[in-house]
Amino acid sequence: MNVLDGKVAIVTGGNSGIGFATVQAMTRAGATVAVADIQSRIREELDSEHTFYCQTDISKAEDVKQLMEQVHKRCGKIDILVNNAGVAFLGDSDTFPDAQWYKTIDVNLSGAFLCSKYVVPYMKQNGGGSIVNLSSVMGHVGAPRQVAYNASKSGILALTRCFAVEFAANNIRVNAVCPGFVETPMVLGSGEEQLNYLKGLHPMGRLAKPEEIANSILFLASDYSSFTTGAALMVDGGYTAQ
Template identity: 40%
Template sequence: MRRGAGRSTTSMTVTDHRTEFSGRTALVTGAASGIGRAIAERLAAGGANVVVADYNEPAAARAADEIAAGGAQTAAVRMDVTDPDSVAAGVSRAVEMFGALHLAVNNAGIGGASSPIEEYPLDEWRRVVDTNLNGVFHCLRHEIPAMADAGGGAIVTMASILGTHGLPGSAAYVAAKHGVVGLTKTAALECAARNIRVNAVGPGFIDTPLLHAAEHVDTDALVELHPVGRLGTPQEVAELTVFLLSDRASFIHGSYHLVDGGYAAR
């Protein structure tokens, strides 16, 4: 066989990560801190117009201003993902400000109580499921039509390692995150023909303010669950998320991708 025979002749292009999202608008929920903030920063670094959406409007405004200080185009919107009207208004505002919506990360979420199923408070069950599952549903309902109007786009939903594993005492959170994975797959099937990709990311336990705010969490015990011997960082989740939003992931539809330090490999 002659040298090079059988090899692809397709040339490889090198992506300039500073401009790969230029001209595109991204909406990130729960973006005032933690994983959402890291994703918003990484998208801005890639040239995107970034809409920082969060229930905490002052924190969203601070985050947007700080990201904009690096030269990015940003805006802040208050969004309560449990309220369909609030979500609709936030998506509409993003389109009004930047002309279209091309990318979205449905990241907003809460932890919830730690309790056995038979003792789990009903109001807490409703609160967690309403935020972590229903919130993603509300966002998809409004993001998909906006992206279809723009000619296509990409969406990442933030599930969890607990979208595929169980955890005693966390029934509401686990159920909601399993639901997010199923919802993502269904959305991907419905949207593929419209040039909209939908995928899910499943972080392990990540070193964020939300994790440390949970009174029942033993951080040292969580570290031991990860073979790499540490918690993850928001930036590590952001890198996977941004890859899935990029054209580099153009053939990835309806997938659930873990970033978990080996948690699921145990």
């Protein structure tokens, strides 16, 4: 038996990077997965038998409500939510564009809040569920030129703990994954010099592969982590152990 047999999952930002690897890992583990992404259509490589697409801007409450309704109508329940969609802008804090600050908070933090808020009633109705939020090592440390991103990822840790405590009695577990730097489009466009610098920040001397983060998400989404809630799992090649 596969660890997610019969489960219904939603992965936001499932069209790229960590989200894409997570959708693949979850379908291999037996789940049906709704890919919720702002892009106009689903990536062709995704297994069409066990995935379906819901174009969604997670920063818009109406879109998120529709997403939950659509998945519930189609599948009859929602077991797992992965709040993965995110954006990142770099810039000095004292000149950081206001619009980029609001965009980062709207997508990374408010988007995760809205998806969690609107999925909880369906999970309660279903007798429980598991929510996995994408934080980052950047939610734990300061870094230059990343003020909005790091603030959003720290906020995700607070969101995780609050939802975990509030809905533990409803058998809804809520956890965060905190990756180090990962080989995804968000990072790979940085240029060779920057990539070598980023690798050097990790004692393991390399970046993570998206599949390595997806495996940790799978663990937190599944019953293998049945007594884990409110946790922040570091998946960072030793970055924050230094």
